[in-house]
Amino acid sequence: MPMTAAQNITKVLNAYNEAAKGRPQGIQSDKPSKGDEFADLVKGALSQAKTIGERSEQLSIAGIVDRADIGQVVTAVAEAEVTIQTIVAIRDKVIDAYKQIIRMPM
Numbered sequence: 001m002p003m004t005a006a007q008n009i010t011k012v013l014n015a016y017n018e019a020a021k022g023r024p025q026g027i028q029s030d031k032p033s034k035g036d037e038f039a040d041l042v043k044g045a046l047s048q049a050k051t052i053g054e055r056s057e058q059l060s061i062a063g064i065v066d067r068a069d070i071g072q073v074v075t076a077v078a079e080a081e082v083t084i085q086t087i088v089a090i091r092d093k094v095i096d097a098y099k100q101i102i103r104m105p106m
Helices: 005-020 038-064 069-101
Strands: none
Touching: 005 069, 038 069
């Protein structure tokens, strides 16, 4: 069963928070299973965000030419907006973490 965008983003945020606390999860062996790596989670979230954006664009265009229900268009645009806000929030957290690492004394 594929994960939804919200589930994937939540999983990414949880993994980031655990890693920030020094307790990364999913590291039981030298060879992690596919999909357990943080990079895979981020790639999956970005892929789903792209898909949501494309769907929103398609429904918006269909709505302009009166081929889509306005409710569907509004829902798709709102979902795309929330996705973008989430991605920006994650990006900001990553940048803040990077800045904190850079400020650490050696």
